[in-house]
Amino acid sequence: MKAKVYVMPKNGVLDPQGKAIAHALGTLGFEGVGEVRTGKVIELELAETDPQAAKAAAEAMAKKLLANTVIESFRVELA
Template identity: 75%
Template sequence: MRARVTIMPKTGVLDPQGKAIGHALGSLGFAGVGEVRAGKVIELELSEADPAKARAVAEEMARRLLANTVIESFKVELA
């Protein structure tokens, strides 16, 4: 089973990468772009067949390693 973990900075946390992307888009002539937030997506191939167990394992991976839960939030999607 595949799991996709999307990790984003929490609201209120400074995002210098997002700020730089937003500035660059404006410099390239893309008008009307508001706040930009940059995150990361991690895809995992899991051997677990039970969706509930696969989600639990992926969430534990995100909490323990993939995301810094002090400043980042995450969501897990199964495919």
């Protein structure tokens, strides 16, 4: 079973990479772009076949390793 973990900076946490992207888009002529936030997507291939157990395992992985829960939030989707 595949799981995707989406990790984003929490609201209020500075995102310098997002600011750099927003600035670069403006210099390239893309107008009307407000705040840009960057994150990451991690795709996991899990041996688990039970959807609830797979989601629980992916959430545990995110809490322990994939996301810094002090400054990042995450969500898990099964594919």
